[in-house]
Amino acid sequence: MNFREYKIGSRFFALALGGSMTITLFMPSLDIGSVSATEIAMDKQLWAGHESGFSLEDPLLLGWHKPYKVLLKADPKTGQPMDPTYAYVYEKGTPFPGGILHPDNLGPAAKKLSIDKGHILEANKNAGAVFMVKSEDQKQYYIENATATLGWTPEGVLKTAGDENTQHAAAGKSLFVREGCWWCHTLLPEQTQDWQVFGAPPMLGDFNGESPTAFGSDRKAPDILHVASRNASKEWMMLHFFNPRLVQPHSIMPRFDYLWGPVDASGKKIDFAKWRAEYNEYREGKRITPPEVPMYASNSEIRNLIDFVMNLK
């Protein structure tokens, strides 16, 4: 049979779909690729690490192979006091973020400084590295590999800073993805007047190197891109995560008490059943005060999540 071959139709189809993808994918990629990373983007990718969603290094999103953000008050090499400085610690085997792996992500000026002055190309995943965000003129920021420039080792920095000055924000961001926080709390305030509530919308270059951006779209709760600027109380966060209705009676947020793990800060087993029973009594008016929320252990998941939230400024 002499079939119609639809030659014209197929070519038109290829033209239509190809044209559409040229305009909507290729052309914007030129613009997006030319954006330089801001200080915010450098800080964010350094504390969040290579990937916060699923990755082979952390397949179950349990916070494996994640960097730490630490506040240094003394030089880790000499032990001399110094101005408080943030450093980002990548232990052995922790994958580096986008900007270190592909310095083009940082934009031309930051890339040049980060390589020439910051020596980021010398960072080695197998040895670990410590990074800092630096600037000489407070305008152009760059990333410095303190392991190469100052000889700081990840172990030394972590030891000098101590647990109280170490933030597990990267592991916390994985929890943000795993626990589905972003289904209600977006990370993208509107270009409207709602800055007074949610803070300023992100600027160009604030995301370079971040993965995933996890903006979220289905907002059922306040935007939290700048939540720590509004509320920096870890105690409030702790109560709110354990049972949001302790601090906000009308909240519809789920309880995240299971992130406390089996034991509290003093190593005592947490009796969740008893807590819930007492809370129910409180809710029914049989108790005057709600039961005490147990202080979380320093290696609990909720600590990571609170450290993450505290970095959303």
Add this chain to the structure above:
Amino acid sequence: MSWKMDAPMVTLSDDATTLKNEALWEKEDLGGLTEDNNPIPKPVIWLVVLTVITAFLVTAPLWGQRPTAALYQSYVDSMDKPEVMAAKDDEDAMKMIVAMNKGTSNDALLERHPLTMDDLRMIKDQVKALEAKGVDMKDYTVVGNHVVIANFEGNYRPDGTRIRQQPWWDKGYTIDLFYLSYFFLAVFLIVKRLPPTTWQPRHGHGSH
């Protein structure tokens, strides 16, 4: 294949092609389904034209979203006027400033983005500093208590800086115009290559 162009609104095909198409359509069975050779109804064409016009009208950024620094320039200037300084409280002072700056093309925008005296005090120095620098105030938006460079990336100015204003017309609209022209041209050609609408196939009732 040559096109018959003497009556182009009916068909672009020559008689031989039309006959061939008609024969094809008569034979096609399509699993018991058939298609009529009806024209695209006029109301549908009008709706499509209306959609195209609406698309451009409704998306042109008539409604700027964040207030620019230029919007509050006159407010900031009015703050230093003696009658405002003499106002009995902030509320009164703000009312005075608003009244003083009525009657410009910015009226509607100012109404949409109201401020208090506290807000004005927070941005005053920043606005003044920018004025002193001689930049285009429309390139800056007021976000909370910050006056920051706007998020828009427009064309380059002769001095190399970028226009940071939400454009009423930009590259996107130009691409749209070309894109639409190609689409409608292609659809016109495809549709006019079909047999003339005066002819209807005899679905399955023919002699095949």
Add this chain to the structure above:
Amino acid sequence: MLKYLMARNEDIPPGSSAVYWGFSAIVWFVIGTGLGAFNAAKLAFPDFVTGLEFLSFGHMRQVHVMAVIFGWISMAFGMAMMYITPALGNTKLWSEKLGLWNAFLWNVGLSLGLTVLWWGMNSGREYSDFPWFIDLYILCFMCIPLGINVWMTIIHRKTQGIYTTNWFFAAGTFMISIVLIVGNLPEYFHLTGLTEAYLTWWNAHNILGLWITPVAAAIAYYTIPKVTGNPLYSHRIGHLHFWSVVVFYSTPAAHHLMSAPLPEWLKSFASVEGVLILVPAIAFVSNILMTMQGKWNMFVENLEIRFTVTGCLMAIPLNMQGGFQQTRAINWYIHGTGWIVAHAHLALLGFSTFLEVAAVYLGMQTIMKRKLWSLTLGNIHFWFLLIGFTTYWVSMTIAGLIQGAGKIYEVPYIDVVIAEHPYMIARWLGGSLVFTGNCFWLFNMWMTARAGTVIPQGRMPHELAYER
């Protein structure tokens, strides 16, 4: 069905794979809407089930979305393709065996994917939440084999031309494959930042725009002429529809990120194209409604036509919303609110689901040669879906408008939560109604397979009277 997986292709009765796809789709629909109703209950009553990580909202929300998109809707599409594509080519399906394996692998892959997703192995990218190895599986073992079966059946057709429905089927399976390759590049190659954000929404937009919307419409192009006996009103409008889907629907991805710092020109371009999605909508609705000429009694009397025309009518509010809510002026107000959730359900649970339900009803009866077991249950299914969906849509639209107003007028967020509470309860009731209706449907279809009246050779299901 499973016994045919190892049989020779010639030994498999034609239509076996369509039945397998169809029942799988219905089961996923029950699961998906059940999860939806459960999630909605948690939004209305946050302490409903508490303290268990794997029953928390954040672990289940994406499972509902993915079960509905890839389980119900896509498998219903597969079902439609398995019987409509060969029927329109006067031929047999290219490979029943491939069809069966495809459905089998689809169920296995989706079960695996939803399990890991439930576990928390999330890519953090909306509508592409699966980890990349599942994305790769979906592409290679789910979408491409489906496409191959459709394309080969069309190539081996015994008609001269290709009917409109099959243009969409062939193009839709091709486009979803492209979308899944390009849209998941950030996961395969670890692209970051704004590129990742934009490709996430390019992917999300095009799963809807180049897969669900066109294929659902294509099904109506089959159902309406087949059941009414009227020829499709105009081949020309079909052209307008097809080309405008490819050209306009594939472009406005940026309108999902109007408040992100994407290039301004891209937003301008995308929002004009976004309004132009009304062009395929106008073409589709006018073509279907004109085809109904002289057969409007069937809108009342015939279950499949009632489902299809209702879905088609829902395309009108759907596209009016879709076209205009993405413009800068309106997006400012409703972005990120319940309005969008209502709109998404109008697209998937309203428009598209009603068209697919009709195709599954019609196809199952035709292939199994069994008249639907109970018309009463069919009617109950229709009204439960319609009332449940409408309750959901109206309540979420109102909730969204409240949220939008709260956002613009800077109302403390908790007051918005309090104001939304009644609508959250309505949403849960609506969702539960949909779930209940689907349970009836599964039972009805099961009984049809076992005890439906046999349809004689050469007759259509709607030519026979119902017995119950």
